Amino acid sequence: MSELFERNGELIQRRWPKVWHRLSVENSAELRADLVDGQGSTLSINGIQLTSRHDRTREALLQAGSLPVDSPVVHVYGTGLGDLQLQLLERTGLERLYVHILNGAVFSLVLQLLDQQAWLSDSRVVLLYAGDLAEIQLPYFALPSELVLADDYNAKIRDRLISETHLTFNNREFNADNPEIAERLQASVERVRADANAAELFATCSGREVFVIATGPSLEQHFDTLRAVREQAQRPLFICVDTAYRPLIEHGIKPDVVVTIDQRISTRHLPCDATRDITLVYMPMVDPEVLGGWQGKRYVAYSASPVYRDMREQLPKAQLFVGGSVIHPAVDLAVHMGASQITLFGADFAFPNNKTHAGWNDGDLGPQVGAARHWVLDGHGQRVKTQLNFRSYLCELERYIAGHPQVAFYNSSRAGAMIVGTTFHPELTR
Template sequence: MSESFEGNAQAIQARWPQLLERLLAEDSAALQADLVEGLGSTLSISGIQLTSRHDRTAEARAQAASLPADSPVIHLYGTGLGDLQQILLENPALQRLQVHILNGAVFALVLQLLDQQAWLNDPRVELGYAGDLAEIQLPFFALPSELVLADDYNAKIRDRLVSEVHLAFNNRDFVVDSPEVAQRLQSSAELVASDSDVAQLFGTQPGREIFVIATGPSLERHFERLREIRAQAQRPLLICVDTAYRPLLKQGIEPDIVVSIDHRISGLHLPPEKSAAITLVYLPMVDPQILTLWQGPRYVGYSASPIYTRMREQLPKAQLYVGGSVIHPAVDLAVKMGAEQVILFGADFAFPMNKTHAGWLDGELGPQLGAARHWVLDGHGQRVRTQLNFRSYLCELERFIAGHPRVRFYNSSRDGAMISGTTYHPEFSQ
């Protein structure tokens, strides 16, 4: 045991004894750790530098400058080498610095190598594992290196942090004054005015079981059972997202409702030929040509996006929740229709079974499997490949579920991402 670790351990023992027990159980010896030198030096874990190798203090000051100087509370995600903690604590306006560990083994290793007692002993500091909390705290700074190195236990919070950091970039296609957005909304205005308000569907299925069907690869395992259920006289209501519509029809499964929100959806995804008995629920950014050709009933609503502000005032319709993916309004619709329990099919948010989507070729609906560089934990506790936007969509669905405790949510598969707030369905998830 190094001299640094003894002092650090004593500081943690005095304030957070249970936390020290957890840190002592971390396997820091398994880490691939190297000293990296430049004008200064830093620690590299699996090729990821924890800090600058040239001037750690200057880097920490630049990071601190991005945070509100007058905030009495700051949340720091990642422990680094202790540099940012020290800089933040120089601010007399700071009353509490909550440090959230993103990788327990990395922090345990740093405690062995460097003296961290100065910030550990500061009474304004609170320390804990990020994964102990269900949600991120604001305002925050997340150390970039530890967003990459986050361990399995803290992965859910890592995903929320990355989603929050990328929020402005993800919304770049939906600028309020974009000419493309304005043109699409203008072209759909007449249909929005004449089509039924989605609110007319709210409350029409009280207590009913509703299946919400997405396009994840695990959906393929359920085609046969869904076909059997669809043929029953007394059955759940079937709501599917737009990209699941064609694969379902191909399998002889006719959904009751299709939900579409994306301006990129075309007739390839929503062929109109067999749609006479199927309800389409849409947002105004959907291609008007798709809407015109649809043979069944059409219902329209809005999301909370500012792109719909003016149209909402001129043509009032109800609102559905959208968190980046069509899965969100589909689930929200099920809840607002009165569902007592919702079973999710194909809601994988990942690429299990080395596939991207059910019923589509690799890359037809977006990036190819080979482009997946990120991961989430599946229902077996294993890492499964995914992409960043899928992780963001998962975060938003989990937040929605947490906000509706009276509805029971079931996941039909363990092969995709584990969805917090859901229970694995005893029949479908076998």
């Protein structure tokens, strides 16, 4: 144990004994650490520079400048080399600085190599592991290097931080002034005016169990089970997302309700023949050809998107929650209908077994497996490939589940992402 580690450790142990207990057993020996020189120098961990190698102080000043100057409380995610913490602590109005560890082994290594007592000794500092809290705290700055290096324990918070950081960029396509969006909405006005309000479905299944069926690869494990349950006289209500419809039909499973919200969904995904006894719940951006061909009852809903602002005022309909994916309004519809128990199928938010979706070829519904550069933890606690938008959708579903404690949520597979707030179904989980 280095002398620096002992001195840093004594301070942490005195102030945060539980944190020190965990830090002292972190395995930093597995990290590949290098000193990287430029106009200055920094530490590189597994090929990722913790800070600038040219001017760490100037970089920290820039990072601090993105945070409100008058906020009495600030949160920093990642420990870096302590530069940002020192800059923030120079603010006389700062009352509390929370420093959230994103990788315990990385911080343990820094404690061995650099004196961190200047900021650790400040009475305004609170040190904790990011994963100790279920949700991100505002206002915050997340050190980019440690968003990449975040370990398994802190991965859920990393995902929330990245999702929050990308929110404005992700929403750029959904501008109400976009001519293509305006044209699509105009094409659907008369149908929206004539079709039923999704609110008419609310409270129609009070206390009933609902299966919400998505298109993740693990759905393929459940076709036989779903077909058998569908034939029972007393059974759960089947609500599926649009891209799950065709694989279900091809396996002899007819859903009760299909939910669709995306303008890119076509009759290829939702073939309209033999849909007379299937309910369609849609949002006005959906392809008019799909709506025109659907034989069953159609119900309209909106999301909170600015895209629907004018239409919501002119043609009031129910509003369903959308957090980027069609699975969100499908789940929200089940809750509004009165479900007491919801079991999720194919809600993987990942690419288990190197597949993207059940019933579709690689790349049919988006990027191919080979393009996956990110990961989440699956139901076995192992890393499984995914993409950034899937992690964002997962975050929003977990937040939704946390806000509806009156409903029991079950997951039917351990192959996909672990979904906080769900329990693995004792009979159906594969």
